Amino acid sequence: MPDESIPHRTTMLLKGGRVLMPEADWNDPPQADIAIAGDRIVGIGSEYRLGDIRNVEIIDAGNHLVLPGFVNAHYHSHDVLAKGTLEEVPLETWRLYALPPQYPPRSAEEVYARTLLGALECLRSGITTIQDMLTLYPYEERNMDAVMKAYGEVGIRVVFALQYADRKGIETIPFWKDTFPTELHPLLSTAAEPERDLDLIGHFEATRLKSPPPPRVSWALGPSAPERCSPELMQRTMDLARRHDIPVYTHIYESRGMALQARLSLPQYSGLLIRRLAEEGVLDQRLNFAHSVWLSRQEIDLLAEHAAGVVLNPQGNLKMKCGIAPIRTLQDAGVRIGLGCDNCSCSDAQNMFVAMKLFTLLAAVSNPIPGPQQAVAALRAATEAGAEGARLGNVVGRIAPGFKADLTPIDMRDPTFSPMNSAARQLVHIEAGRGVRHVIVEGKVVVRDRQLTTVNESTIYDAVKTVMPGFRRDFATISQRVAKLQPWLDRAHRRIMAAELDIERLPFGSG
Numbered sequence: 001m002p003d004e005s006i007p008h009r010t011t012m013l014l015k016g017g018r019v020l021m022p023e024a025d026w027n028d029p030p031q032a033d034i035a036i037a038g039d040r041i042v043g044i045g046s047e048y049r050l051g052d053i054r055n056v057e058i059i060d061a062g063n064h065l066v067l068p069g070f071v072n073a074h075y076h077s078h079d080v081l082a083k084g085t086l087e088e089v090p091l092e093t094w095r096l097y098a099l100p101p102q103y104p105p106r107s108a109e110e111v112y113a114r115t116l117l118g119a120l121e122c123l124r125s126g127i128t129t130i131q132d133m134l135t136l137y138p139y140e141e142r143n144m145d146a147v148m149k150a151y152g153e154v155g156i157r158v159v160f161a162l163q164y165a166d167r168k169g170i171e172t173i174p175f176w177k178d179t180f181p182t183e184l185h186p187l188l189s190t191a192a193e194p195e196r197d198l199d200l201i202g203h204f205e206a207t208r209l210k211s212p213p214p215p216r217v218s219w220a221l222g223p224s225a226p227e228r229c230s231p232e233l234m235q236r237t238m239d240l241a242r243r244h245d246i247p248v249y250t251h252i253y254e255s256r257g258m259a260l261q262a263r264l265s266l267p268q269y270s271g272l273l274i275r276r277l278a279e280e281g282v283l284d285q286r287l288n289f290a291h292s293v294w295l296s297r298q299e300i301d302l303l304a305e306h307a308a309g310v311v312l313n314p315q316g317n318l319k320m321k322c323g324i325a326p327i328r329t330l331q332d333a334g335v336r337i338g339l340g341c342d343n344c345s346c347s348d349a350q351n352m353f354v355a356m357k358l359f360t361l362l363a364a365v366s367n368p369i370p371g372p373q374q375a376v377a378a379l380r381a382a383t384e385a386g387a388e389g390a391r392l393g394n395v396v397g398r399i400a401p402g403f404k405a406d407l408t409p410i411d412m413r414d415p416t417f418s419p420m421n422s423a424a425r426q427l428v429h430i431e432a433g434r435g436v437r438h439v440i441v442e443g444k445v446v447v448r449d450r451q452l453t454t455v456n457e458s459t460i461y462d463a464v465k466t467v468m469p470g471f472r473r474d475f476a477t478i479s480q481r482v483a484k485l486q487p488w489l490d491r492a493h494r495r496i497m498a499a500e501l502d503i504e505r506l507p508f509g510s511g
């Protein structure tokens, strides 16, 4: 990169950082200046000369690593207020806490406060894009408006999907129907299930999809899980996704029970959900499968063949006693791998540094034979791959001219980076978010010196404090209800764990 004059239309210059450009060695990234005009990167030079250009905001990035903003590719803003409420719980039990349909309707104030708080946590840990797969139950337009208002004000980029399904949970979990007494069955549904009077996907298309999204928002679709969606609903989803060229996010095989259910209910597809989707003609590059812990080898090959991707969420998978995704097998097959932080009640941190570290550690135990270096792979999963899955691969996730200026400068004046032996490995194995100093989204500094610039942080904490008494009261009621179900939940869980399954996901298990 020769010394050169700064591009004429430059409005912001990030000067002297060590920049993780796509082709650079991320263990030893080069020093470079990044020129931004409005919302985009317009040039990267070794040492730009300002010449007679005026009105350029200069951000001193000396002693900083400059990363592409992280893409948190799996997140749900509906339970932000439930962070820290639960210890380890099996996934099937946890869903009754996280998505209870018996909650009284939430106020727009609560929805607004939780959306802001979740976005604040993400931004403060260097996340510039979130994929929010939101359950609004019962669906109310005013709550949807509150979500969009919060995101508009806070300034984060959002790939937004509503979560929906048309099959009841009790019908999709092994042994639940015959373990629980019939009178308890109505307590076993969750909010990601059919709404009685509303065709949610049709409503979303009519009210939102047909008009341009708000700034920094792009639309996506969120069928909850293939087993919770009929073939007709999956077909409708993919028709819509293809017509509008938008991504689709769904959950698959998070728990052993989900794989077992597929084996029991899909004999015509050899018990494989991915094969069902492939044969229904709905499997393509627009699909992102959150979790993918219990994929079989045949299904991994099908994902690669159809260019569909996965989004791994190691924090929640461990806490919900789910298992370890076959990371190395997915990598060897060439499947796109994004990373997410999932719900606040199961993960609980919205922190991609934690997700990246677990990714590398679990890659190590997912295969006993030493494999490729994983720190750079984790960083690319947390940036480029998440962007590609969102169909924003030419827009964000990389630091290159033409891309949106979504950037996270990390302060290296910290024990984390002294001595500097490898930027990639120290970012993944040592950094935990303390170094995130500024965050830039679409050319705007939304976090400066570790403080949100768009919304007063104190007003967010105050808004949360105001709504918490109501949330706590309702969460306590839900907890009491789940406690009553505990003996049967335990019995069903033991039956799931004891049943035979053709793969295991323990460290060094098959797959």
Ligand SMILES: [Zn+2]
Pocket: 074, 075, 076, 251, 290, 342, 343
């Ligand atoms: Zn999820």
